[in-house]
Amino acid sequence: xxxxxxxxxxxxxxxxxxxxxxxxxxxxxxxxxxxxxxxxxxxxxxxxxxxxxxxxxxxxxxxxxxxxxxxxxxxxxxxxxxxxxxxxxxxxxxxxxxxxxxxxxxxxxxxxxxxxxxxxxxxxxxxxxxxxxxxxxxxxxxxxxxxxxxxxxxxxxxxxxxxxxxxxxxxxxxxxxxxxxxxxxxxxxxxxxxxxxxxxxxxxxxxxxxxxxxxxxxxxxxxxxxxxxxxxxxxxxxxxxxxxxxxxxxxxxxxxxxxxxxxxxxxxxxxxxxxxxxxxxxxxxxxxxxxxxxxxxxxxxxxxxxxxxxxxxxxxxxxxxxxxxxxxxxxxxxxxxxxxxxxxxxxxxxxxxxxxxxxxxxxxxxxxxxxxxxxxxxxxxxxxxxxxxxxxxxxxxxxxxxxxxxxxxxxxxxxxxxxxxxxxxxxxxxxxxxxxxxxxxxxxxxxxxxxxxxxxxxxxxxxxxxxxxxxxxxxxxxxxxxxxxxxxxxxxxxxxxxxxxxxxxxxxxxxxxxxxxxxxxxxxxxxxxxxxxxxxxxxxxxxxxxxxxxxxxxxxxxxxxxxxxxxxxxxxxxxxxxxxxxxxxxxxxxxxxxxxxxxxxxxxxxxxxxxxxxxxxxxxxx
Numbered sequence: 001x002x003x004x005x006x007x008x009x010x011x012x013x014x015x016x017x018x019x020x021x022x023x024x025x026x027x028x029x030x031x032x033x034x035x036x037x038x039x040x041x042x043x044x045x046x047x048x049x050x051x052x053x054x055x056x057x058x059x060x061x062x063x064x065x066x067x068x069x070x071x072x073x074x075x076x077x078x079x080x081x082x083x084x085x086x087x088x089x090x091x092x093x094x095x096x097x098x099x100x101x102x103x104x105x106x107x108x109x110x111x112x113x114x115x116x117x118x119x120x121x122x123x124x125x126x127x128x129x130x131x132x133x134x135x136x137x138x139x140x141x142x143x144x145x146x147x148x149x150x151x152x153x154x155x156x157x158x159x160x161x162x163x164x165x166x167x168x169x170x171x172x173x174x175x176x177x178x179x180x181x182x183x184x185x186x187x188x189x190x191x192x193x194x195x196x197x198x199x200x201x202x203x204x205x206x207x208x209x210x211x212x213x214x215x216x217x218x219x220x221x222x223x224x225x226x227x228x229x230x231x232x233x234x235x236x237x238x239x240x241x242x243x244x245x246x247x248x249x250x251x252x253x254x255x256x257x258x259x260x261x262x263x264x265x266x267x268x269x270x271x272x273x274x275x276x277x278x279x280x281x282x283x284x285x286x287x288x289x290x291x292x293x294x295x296x297x298x299x300x301x302x303x304x305x306x307x308x309x310x311x312x313x314x315x316x317x318x319x320x321x322x323x324x325x326x327x328x329x330x331x332x333x334x335x336x337x338x339x340x341x342x343x344x345x346x347x348x349x350x351x352x353x354x355x356x357x358x359x360x361x362x363x364x365x366x367x368x369x370x371x372x373x374x375x376x377x378x379x380x381x382x383x384x385x386x387x388x389x390x391x392x393x394x395x396x397x398x399x400x401x402x403x404x405x406x407x408x409x410x411x412x413x414x415x416x417x418x419x420x421x422x423x424x425x426x427x428x429x430x431x432x433x434x435x436x437x438x439x440x441x442x443x444x445x446x447x448x449x450x451x452x453x454x455x456x457x458x459x460x461x462x463x464x465x466x467x468x469x470x471x472x473x474x475x476x477x478x479x480x481x482x483x484x485x486x487x488x489x490x491x492x493x494x495x496x497x498x499x500x501x502x503x504x505x506x507x508x509x510x511x512x513x514x515x516x517x518x519x520x521x522x523x524x525x526x527x528x529x530x531x532x533x534x535x536x537x538x539x540x541x542x543x544x545x546x547x548x549x550x551x552x553x554x555x556x557x558x559x560x561x562x563x564x565x566x567x568x569x570x571x572x573x574x575x576x577x578x579x580x581x582x583x584x585x586x587x588x589x590x591x592x593x594x595x596x597x598x599x600x601x602x603x604x605x606x607x608x609x610x611x612x613x614x615x616x617x618x619x620x621x622x
Contacts, residue, residue, distance in 0.1 A: 009233060010234075014191060014194060017226055019186050019223070021183070021184040021186065026084075027159070027161045029092055031182065045130065073130075073173055109145065114139060117436040118429065119429075122135075134160060141155070141156050147206060154188060155190060201247070208246060240408070266319060270312055275313060285365075291353045292358075299378070302381075308395070309372055310374065313395065324412075343376070405420055453471035453472070466493050475515075475518075478496060485519065508543050578593055
C-alpha cells in the first residue's frame with residue numbers, strides 16, 4: 001500500500017452499509033429469519049432469469065451483461081420456505097417490526113423519515129433472487145453522522161429484502177439457499193464526504209455502533225456487509241462490493257486509490273504511444289502440438305485459441321496495479337466472466353509451457369511489433385471468442401483511463417471486476433405491495449452503546465473497559481436481565497465476557513449456551529448453591545450437554561457444595577502438608593496455599609469462605 005497525498009489526488013469516497021435486522025419474520029411473508037443447513041432442504045426450485053425493460057423502456061447495462069452468461073439457478077427450499085420466496089405468490093405487506101426498527105435507525109442517523117414508504121423493484125439477475133428483482137423501500141434521507149475528521153452526510157436509508165445465499169457452483173450454473181432470502185435488511189448510503197481511508201473506516205464504525213444500539217440487528221459473519229464507492233479526480237467512480245471485515249475498509253480504499261492512480265498513469269503512457277486494440281483473431285494453428293498443458297488441454301477437447309494484438313501495450317499488461325494484480329489480471333477477470341479459465345499475454349511469456357518460438361509465431365500471426373503486446377485465450381470455440389472480445393473491450397478502455405464498474409472485495413484487500421455499474425434503469429415500482437404511512441414519532445430512539453457503556457460504569461461501578469465490552473457485546477440484553485434479577489453486575493459482566501472468552505479458547509461450544517443456562521447458573525451462585533469458582537466448569541458442562549439443567553450440571557461436574565466443616569478439614573490438610581513453609585513464612589505463605597486449597601476443593605466452596613478458613617489455620621500454626 002503506497003503512501004499518497006489523498007487531497008492532491010482528489011479522493012472522494014462513500015459507504016453503503018447493509019445490515020440484517022433481527023426480526024421474527026421475513027420482510028414480505030411469515031417465514032422465520034433463522035438460517036438453515038443445506039442438508040435440511042426438502043426440495044429444490046429451478047429458474048432461468050432474463051433482464052426486463054424499465055418503465056422508460058430501458059435495460060440496465062449491468063443486468064444485460066449478466067444475461068449474456070447463460071446459467072441455470074437452483075434454489076434449496078425448506079419446510080419453512082414460503083411461496084413468496086419461491087416466487088409463486090405475491091408478497092404480503094411490509095413487516096411492521098422491520099419498519100419500526102428501520103425508523104429507529106433513521107432517528108439515530110438524524111435522517112428525515114419519508115411520509116409514505118413505497119416499495120420498488122430493483123432488477124437483479126445474478127440468481128440471488130428467484131423473482132429476478134429485489135424489493136427495496138426508501139425510508140429516510142438527509143441524515144448525518146460525526147467522525148473524528150468531520151461530518152459525513154447520510155444520503156438515504158433503504159429497507160430491503162436480503163438476497164439468497166450462494167451455496168455452490170454447479171455444472172449448469174449456481175446453487176442458492178432460500179433460508180436467507182427475504183430477511184429484512186437496511187441499506188445505509190452515505191454522501192461522498194469521505195476524504196481519507198481512515199475516515200471511511202471511522203464512518204463505518206460509527207454506523208455499526210448506531211445499528212447495534214437498536215438491539216435488533218443480527219450479529220455474526222455475513223450479517224453486515226460494507227460496500228465502498230471510491231474515485232479520484234482523474235479516475236472514475238468504482239463500487240466495491242462485499243467488504244465483510246470492518247478493519248479492512250481503510251486498506252481497501254487505499255488500494256483502490258493505488259489501482260486508479262496506476263491506471264491513470266497507464267492511460268497517459270498509452271496515449272503517448274498512440275496505442276490501439278486490433279480485432280481479435282483465431283490463432284489455433286500457432287499452437288498445434290504445443291507443450292503447454294492449458295492450451296493443449298483445450299485443443300484436445302476440440303477448443304480453439306483466440307488472440308488480440310494490443311498495439312503499444314508491450315510491458316504495460318504486466319504492470320502491477322495492486323499487490324499481485326496487474327493490468328493482465330484485469331483482462332483475465334473479464335475473460336472469466338464468459339467462462340474462460342484466464343488469459344495469457346506476452347508480458348509473461350514464454351512461460352506455462354509456451355515456448356519462445358511459439359511467442360514469435362503468435363506475434364507474427366497477429367502482426368505484433370516490438371512495442372505491442374498480445375493476449376490470448378484457449379477454450380472451447382464459443383467461450384474463447386466471447387472471452388477474447390471481452391479482453392479487447394477492457395484493453396480499449398485502458399487507453400481511456402479508469403472505467404466505472406462494480407468490483408468485488410478480495411480477502412487481501414485487493415479487488416476484482418464483477419460487472420458494470422448499475423443505473424436507474426434497474427428500478428421500477430412494485431405494484432403488489434401498498435404504500436405505508438410512516439410516523440417516526442411512533443418509535444423511541446434507543447440509547448447509544450457509547451451512552452450505555454458510560455451508564456454501566458457510573459451506575460454499576462464496572463471498569464470502563466468491561467463496561468464497553470458488555471455494552472457492545474452480543475449478550476448485553478442478558479446482562480441487563482441478570483442485573484434486574486439481582487445478580488451482582490461485576491460478576492455477571494465478567495462471566496458473560498471474560499469467562500465466555502476463556503471457555504471459547506478452550507474449544508467449549510459456548511454458542512450452545514442459552515440465556516436460560518446463564519440465568520439459572522447465576523441463580524445457583526446467588527442462592528449459595530454454587531461457588532463462583534465453579535461457574536466455568538458448570539457452564540462448560542452445560543455447553544457440552546445442552547439438555548442438562550444447571551442443577552444437573554453441578555452434579556455432573558462434581559461441584560455440589562460442601563459445608564463449612566468440610567472446608568476447614570480440606571484447608572487443614574493443605575496447611576499440614578506445608579507445615580514447614582507456614583512455620584517459616586507465617587501469613588506470607590497465604591497466597592501460595594490459597595491456590596492449593598481452592599484446587600483441593602475444586603470450586604465447590606466460595607473463595608471468601610476458603611480464605612477465612614485458611615487465614616485462621618495459618619494463625620494457629622504460625
